[in-house]
Amino acid sequence: xxxxxxxxxYVFMLAAFIGFEVIRRVSPLLHTPLMSLTNxxxxxxxxxxxxxxxxxxxxxxxxxxxxxxxxxxxxxxxxFMITDRMLKMFKASGPRKP
Amino acid sequence: xxxxENILEITYLIATALxxxxxxxxxxxxxxxRGVWAGEAGMLLxxxxxxxxxxxxxxxxxxxxxxxxxxxxxxxxxxxxxxxxQRTALSHAFGALCVTLVGTSEFYLxxxxxxxFMMGVLSLEVILGALTFTGSLMxxxxxxxxxxxxxxxxxxxxxxxxxxxxxxISIAVMLVLHPEKMYLFPFMIGIPLVFGVMMIxxxxxxxxxxxxxxxxxxxxxxxxAMGFVLQSKLLIIAxxxxxxSGFILSVNMSKAMNRSFTNVLFGAFGQEQVTVAGAKExxxxxxxxxxxxxxxxTAASKVVIVPGYGMAVAQAQHKVRELYDALTKxxxxxxxxxxxxxxxxxGHMNVLLAEADIPYDKLLEMDEINGxxxxxxxxxxxxxxxxxxxxxREDTSSPIYGMPILDVDKAHTVMVxxxxxxxxxxxxxxxxxxxxxTLMLFGDAKNFVGAIVREISGGHN
Numbered sequence: 112x113x114x115x116x117x118x119x120x121y122v123f124m125l126a127a128f129i130g131f132e133v134i135r136r137v138s139p140l141l142h143t144p145l146m147s148l149t150n151x152x153x154x155x156x157x158x159x160x161x162x163x164x165x166x167x168x169x170x171x172x173x174x175x176x177x178x179x180x181x182x183x184x185x186x187x188x189x190x191f192m193i194t195d196r197m198l199k200m201f202k203a204s205g206p207r208k209p
Numbered sequence: 210x211x212x213x214e215n216i217l218e219i220t221y222l223i224a225t226a227l228x229x230x231x232x233x234x235x236x237x238x239x240x241x242x243r244g245v246w247a248g249e250a251g252m253l254l255x256x257x258x259x260x261x262x263x264x265x266x267x268x269x270x271x272x273x274x275x276x277x278x279x280x281x282x283x284x285x286x287x288x289x290x291x292x293x294x295q296r297t298a299l300s301h302a303f304g305a306l307c308v309t310l311v312g313t314s315e316f317y318l319x320x321x322x323x324x325x326f327m328m329g330v331l332s333l334e335v336i337l338g339a340l341t342f343t344g345s346l347m348x349x350x351x352x353x354x355x356x357x358x359x360x361x362x363x364x365x366x367x368x369x370x371x372x373x374x375x376x377x378i379s380i381a382v383m384l385v386l387h388p389e390k391m392y393l394f395p396f397m398i399g400i401p402l403v404f405g406v407m408m409i410x411x412x413x414x415x416x417x418x419x420x421x422x423x424x425x426x427x428x429x430x431x432x433x434a435m436g437f438v439l440q441s442k443l444l445i446i447a448x449x450x451x452x453x454s455g456f457i458l459s460v461n462m463s464k465a466m467n468r469s470f471t472n473v474l475f476g477a478f479g480q481e482q483v484t485v486a487g488a489k490e491x492x493x494x495x496x497x498x499x500x501x502x503x504x505x506x507t508a509a510s511k512v513v514i515v516p517g518y519g520m521a522v523a524q525a526q527h528k529v530r531e532l533y534d535a536l537t538k539x540x541x542x543x544x545x546x547x548x549x550x551x552x553x554x555x556g557h558m559n560v561l562l563a564e565a566d567i568p569y570d571k572l573l574e575m576d577e578i579n580g581x582x583x584x585x586x587x588x589x590x591x592x593x594x595x596x597x598x599x600x601x602r603e604d605t606s607s608p609i610y611g612m613p614i615l616d617v618d619k620a621h622t623v624m625v626x627x628x629x630x631x632x633x634x635x636x637x638x639x640x641x642x643x644x645x646x647t648l649m650l651f652g653d654a655k656n657f658v659g660a661i662v663r664e665i666s667g668g669h670n
Contacts, residue, residue, distance in 0.1 A: 116326055119437050119445060126446040129229060130453030136236045139461070139549060139574050142556030143293060145235055145454060146425055150300045152228050152248055153451040156307050156432050158259040159439045163314055164274065165265025172314035177274045179310040182303040184278020185285060187252055190300060192286025193293065195245045197560050201238040204568030 144197045151190025157183035220258030221443040227251030228447060232454075238569050255443060290564045291521055294553035295352035298421055301428045302345035308431045309338035313398065315438055321389035328388050330437040332381035336401045337431035343405030345424050351409070352417060352553055360413040373404040414553070415595070419462040421554045426455025458555045465549035465575075467601075467612035494630070497648040499657060502624055503664030505648075506532075507539055509586035509622075513578060515546045515615050516558055519592020519627075523654035526565035529591065532658050533567055535665045544571050546578040546588075546615045548596035579616050588620035590641075592654050594627075598639045609637055623647040626657050 137145050157180055164176035227247045234244030265271070288296045312335040316323070323331065350356035377400040380393050412420050433448025435441075463469060497505075506512060514533070520526065536543050545567065551558040559572050573581075582588060590597050593615075600607040601614045617623050618641055625642060627649060641647060650657055 116437075119440070119442075122442050122445050123433055123437075123449050126449035127453050130232075130450040131457065133229065133232045133236075134450075134454045134457050137232070138237065139547075139556060140559045140569055140572060141235055141238060141241060142458060142461075143297075143554055143560045144241065144556070145232075146297055146421070146458065146555065147293070147300070148231065148235060148245065148248060149429070149451040149454040150297065150304060150425065152231065152252070152447050153304050153429055153432050154307070155224070155228075155252060155255055155444060155447045156304065156311065156435055158255055158263070159311050159435060159441065159444060160274070160307060161256070161259050161271055162263045162265065162439075163311055164270050165263060165267060167267050168318055169314070171317055173270055175310040175314045177270045179307040180271060180274025181278040181281065182310075183307040184275050185282035186300045186303050186307075188279050188282025189285030189296070190282075191245060191249050191252075192283070193288070193296065195242065196286070197290070197293075197563070198238070198241045198245060200560070200563040200566075201241070201569045202563070202566070203238075204570050 140201070141198075144194045147190050147194045147197070151187055151194065154183040154186035154190065157187065214262070217258050217262040220254050220262075221441075224251035224255040224258075225443055225446050227254070228450065232450060290560055291524075292353075293560060294417065294421060294557060295349045297554060298345045298349035298352060298424065301421070301424045302342050302349065304428045305338045305341035305345060305431060308428075308435050309335050309342055309398065311435060312338060312438065313394075316394055317391075320391050320394070323388040325385050325388075327438065328385045329381070330434045332384060332397060334431050334434035334438055335398055336377050336381060337427050337434065339398050339401035340405035340408065341424055341427040341431060343402045344409050344420075345405075345428075347406055347409035348412075348417065348420055348424060351412075351414065358414045360411045362411045366407075366411055370404065370407050373400055373407065377401050377404065415550070416466075417553045418550050418555055418557075419459055419466065419468075422455050422458035422462050424455070426452050426459055429453070429455055461549055462555060465613060467609070492643045494642050494649050495645075495647065496651055497624070499650070499660035500664050502648070502650055502657075503661045505622060505624070506536060506587055506589070506661065507541070507665055509541055511542045511544075511581075511585050512536060512587045512589060513544050513546050513581065513585045513617070513620065515548075515588060515590045515593050515597060515617055516562065517548075517551050517591065517593025517596060518553060518558075519594070520654050521552065521558075521561050521592070523592060525591065525654040525658055526561050528655050528658040528662065529562075530565040530567050531662045532665075533571075535662050539665070544573055544578065544581070546575065546617075547572055548575050548593070548615055551593060551596060575613060575615055582616045582619040585620040587622045587624060588617035590617055590623065590625040590627075591658070592626065594639055595637060597625075597641055598637065600637065600640055604640075607637060617641065618644060618646075621646065624650055626650045626652065626654050628653065 160176045160179035163172050228251050231244045231248035234240040351358050380397045384393055429448050429451025433445050436444030436448055533543050547558050597615050597617045599618045601609045601612040
């Protein structure tokens with residue numbers, strides 16, 4: 112299933128448009144969790160590193176790829192954890208009044 | 210029978226949908242946590258799918274990488290909320306590191322037979338990745354205060370920086386034309402690594418929200434470029450989403466400071482502006498004690514609290530919550546006015562106040578709250594300075610003229626908690642302090658707010 116250049120560009124362009132429209136609607140209240148969440152999602156780059164290491168085509172690829180997996184995994188784990196911790200803190204005023 | 214490769218493509222497709230939903234649900238605090246779960250589910254699906262169907266022959270190193278990454282990631286997920294900006298900068302560095310390393314490996318696996326287009330996106334991937342890596346490390350260092358926070362400038366700085374970038378791009382062009390010149394590749398990584406450091410050196414603390422957003426955008430774009438190299442739609446889309454998010458936030462931040470991107474990156478704004486301050490030195494200010502402040506606050510019916518980074522530095526959030534509770538109990542309407550650049554990254558102040566248990570519907574953005582100030586009895590400014598400076602609205606000679614501010618000077622009474630009369634981050638005098646309606650409350654934010662709370666609850670029985 113090969114992607115050619117033009118298809119890739121289409122995918123990128125459409126994703127960027129969706130990104131703009133969806134993210135424009137995120138309340139400024141949540142801009143910090145937004146950044147930590149997109150950062151965690153961005154770490155999906157780990158799949159590229161996994162394939163690189165798993166195929167084991169060269170020693171260099173395996174060493175650099177393993178470091179890449181470490182870096183990306185720490186972003187996934189840390190990013191989702193802190194985003195959830197932050198979002199848990201946002202409470203509306205209604206229920207907490209005695 | 211569905212082929213292995215198709216199963217993988219379908220898991221990626223579902224993961225992509227979950228990623229978009231994840232961001233969509235983040236639009237409101239009510240659905241936001243569902244967004245995190247969707248993101249986690251998508252991530253898990255994509256990783257498990259890759260492990261099972263990615264044509265992997267050796268799992269040992271992968272397992273080591275995943276375990277080590279988790280060990281590093283857990284403490285990074287548990288940092289204090291005040292440390293979130295440097296954690297975020299660090300995670301941009303990690304993301305960029307991953308992209309750069311994969312790009313480097315891909316080059317040496319494929320060279321010298323790299324088609325022109327492939328070499329072009331690969332160059333983009335490693336140049337953006339490398340400069341984001343060192344740039345983010347520098348930003349994290351400045352935010353963590355292990356590096357000097359003051360902007361460091363020298364003559365010809367912009368010339369040097371642009372020169373470095375130009376050299377890196379020329380190397381990329383040469384490699385696109387002659388991919389067999391493999392000795393050039395290390396330079397294409399090394400120069401952006403240096404550029405990343407040089408880019409952040411002239412940037413001061415107040416510009417960090419814009420810079421972090423910009424680095425976020427670069428990290429996303431480099432990941433998208435990696436998607437082009439690896440022909441992975443999932444990665445192109447995730448990178449595009451991240452890039453778009455960082456871009457929107459950078460635009461927001463620069464608008465909130467009335468500055469262009471180029472101005473943030475090449476301006477080095479943070480020097481002391483002694484000229485403006487000099488003339489106004491001798492003017493008198495009115496100050497008040499905690500007792501007087503408590504009296505005015507309890508007599509008010511509508512109070513707007515304007516917190517700035519100084520509040521977070523003084524760790525006063527929880528005392529501010531106590532003040533909010535004490536006043537709300539007495540029937541005072543208390544709201545918070547949040548400037549977009551309050552704190553060290555976009556939305557940081559909201560997180561700090563939410564952590565102190567202040568309900569999010571009381572946290573209002575600048576545009577929402579500004580219309581309220583003329584009907585506000587007391588505007589209480591805690592550790593904020595430049596974002597309340599009326600000179601930004603009136604004084605065309607002020608360096609911050611044109612920056613949108615919170616119009617606290619339109620409230621009936623203004624109270625400012627401040628350590629001393631020193632100028633703010635940008636070193637600009639604030640005429641707000643010399644108004645007749647302004648009372649200066651000199652002291653540490655945490656202690657002063659604590660003293661006000663004691664006064665209010667003491668007199669309550």
